[in-house]
Amino acid sequence: MSAAAQSAMKGTGIGRGVAVGPVARMSPPPLPPPAEPSLLTHEQESQRVTEAIAAVTADLTTRGQTAGGQAQEVLDAQVMMAQDPTVQEAVETLLAQGQTGEYAVHTAFAEMAETLQALGGYLGERAADLHDVAARVVAALRGDPPPGVPDPGHPFVLVAQDLAPADTALLDLDKVLALVTIEGGPTSHTAILARGKGITAVVGVAEASRLADGDEVIVDAANSTIVVSPTQEQRAEAAARVQARAAAQAAPLTDGALADGTPVPLLANLGTPESAAEAVQLGAEGVGLFRTEFLFLSSESAPSVEAQRKAYQELLEAFPGKKVVVRALDAGADKPLPFLNDAEEENPALGLRGLRALLTNEEVLRDQLSALAQAQEVTSADLWVMAPMVSTVEETETFAKFAHQHGLKTAGVMVEVPSSALLAEQILKTADFASIGTNDLTQYTMAADRLLGSVAGLQDPWHPAVLKLVxxxxxxxxxxxxxxxxxxxxxxxxxxxxxxxxxxxxxxSMAPAALADVRAELLRFTKDQARAIATAAVSASTAAEALQAAQHTATTLTNE
Structure with a gap:
């Protein structure tokens, strides 16, 4: 047995899966290239670096196209990092000083990563992505294979310091039973992609650094734990849970409902029209959140009405007769756009973001609403449109007016800040519906940046303060x-x-991979039982106590 004796390690679980298997660790990153004079000319080194970056970006692009969906968005972002003019200028400066291409790339990217880490939030989380791009370019310069996932020749639990998006996107799920990372939080790209692919994962497990190749572990995402050297009884219990989950996921698709027949429509969160087919296959009854940012984030100017219409029409055609909720552009904060709001803000999360930014650039909003209306006219989907980051009744009234002026009959709001939750009754007198964005609602309720690992413990939607607002x-x-x-x-x-x-x-509404687990859980309880479980959770004092209270009440009710 390794130094990791039988014990339980804690992290942040992603999803509800459980897996049992031997550990295989990712190789550590290669040693930094030494600072030594190049034997080549400046022009030769510059050419080598240009070719290496081109090879890496081509590989990342291909991986993204193969993976599709959210993974493609993440890998496209990595391509943009590799081509960032600021980083390339820093590389060129070091090359001009006579350094090798390997050293110049490693150093320039590392300095940029340090800058991002200091900024924190969304940008801080991207530092790991920059390190991965640099490692891939250095490997290309050396003629080595890119860093990647080990292949021990049998199914395994992958343990890594953190996992690069390029690797997470293309994990072989027949071999990788589960994923454990030492670093990273619930909003790292690793966590986002693991959730989207339905991978059993626990991230931010600091103690996992003690795990060695071959250690047998139980990865329990539902309880956010890693059990090392499990007993036979623990293995049997985990195996039973794996079988039960597999049976639930293989069951015939039905609409979401409680045990007493109360309908609870289960919808999909989508980021591109291309991801619609998988959502339908997994039983989505429609779309509860379509993020339109993919059309805008890589542009220096807002896309045309026609370009938007085509994308929206493709989405709506995938859900004939079904509800499709489209969120108006949610930019600002961690998603700044030069054509919408390029002013520097001391605290952009509290500045011009979401609907506030759109109302300062009405043309962008009106074009989007026009494109949605045109797509609605030629499809049979039931289109609903909602405004992001609504804080006041006045904002609700303005958005609803704009939407109705453009021929969109169902206009709602996102409830993501405490003010809109507390004003919900007044807001719903104008809005046709409300959709609660629990990620941001938790962030603003707990005053804890949802993209900052140092306060990840406060970013818990189980907290009674958040539940009371819901x-x-x-x-x-x-x-x-x-x-x-x-x-x-x-x-x-x-x-x-x-x-x-x-x-x-x-x-x-959720990532399509989560639909089966949620559908099965809802069928275990009646509406009255759900209310009793909710009452127990809301009555607690902490997030941990709320979870425990809900679990205890649920167990009691199912055993009656």
Whole structure:
């Protein structure tokens, strides 16, 4: 047995899966290239670097096209990093000083990564992506294979310091039973892609550095633990859970509902039209959140109405007769756009983002609404449109007016800040529906940046403060007779999904890979039981106590 004796390690679970298997560790990154004079001319070294970057970007592009969907978006972002003019200028400066291409690339990218880490938030999380790009370029310069996932010749639990997006996107799920990272938080690219692909994962497990190749572990994402050297009884229990989950996922697709037949539509969160087919295959009853940012983020100017219409039409055609909720452009904060808001802000998360930014650039909003209306006219989907980051009743009224002026009949709002949750009844007198974005609602309720690992412990939608705000919105929906959905990550947690329904939520939207687990969990409880579980959770004092209370109540009810 290795130094990692039988014990349980804690991290942040992604998804609800469980897996048992031997550890295989990712190789450590190569040693930094030494600072030594190049034997080649400046022009020769520059040419080598240009060719190496071109080879790496071509490889990342190919991997992205192969993976598709959200993975392609992530890898395209890495390509942009490799081609960043600021980094390339820093590389060129070092080459001009006579350094080797390997040293120039490693040093320039490392300095940029340090800058991003100091900024924190979304940009801080991207530092790991920069390190990966640099390692790939250095490997290309050396003629070595790119860094990647080990292949021990049998199924394994992959343990890594952190996993590069290029590797996560193309993991062989027949071989990789589960993923454990030593670093990273719930919003790292590793976590985002693992969630989207349905990979059993626990991230941010500091103690996992003690694990060695061959150690047998149970990766329990539902309980955010790694059990090392499990007993025979623990193995048997985990194996039973694996079988039960597989059976639930293989069951015939049905619409989401509680045990007493109360319907709870289960919808998909999507980022591109291309991801619609998989969502339909996995049983999505429609779309609860379509993020339109993919059309805007790589552009220096807003896309044309025609370009937008084509994309929206492709999406709507995949869901004939079904509800499709499209979110208006949510830019600002971690997604700045030069044509929307290029002014530097001390705290962009509290500045011009979401609807605020759109209302300062009405043409961008009106073009988007026009494109949606045109797509709606030639398809049969039930199109709903919603505004991001709504804080006031006045903002609601303005957005609803604009949407109706453009021929869009169903206009709603995202509830992502405490003010809109507390004003939900007044807001729903104007809005046709509300959709709760639990990621941001938790961030603003707990004053904890949802993209900052150092406060990840506060970024927990189980916290009673967050649940009480959800309850406010659910109650407002009941009073006004308006639907209330959840499209944040909380909806993908099966037991929390039950709690949300017990708090008055009428539909749930999530990554398609989570649909089967949530569908199975909802079928275990009636509406009254869901309310009882929710009451227990809301009555707690901490997120951990809320989870424990919900688990205890759920167990008690199912054993009665």
């Amino acid at each position: 309850r406010e919105v659910g109650a407002a929906g009941t009073v006004t007779g308006k639907p209330v959905g959840v499209c944040g990550e909380a909806a993908a947690d099966p037991l929390l999904a039950v709690v949300l329904v017990g708090l008055g939520v009428t539909s749930l």
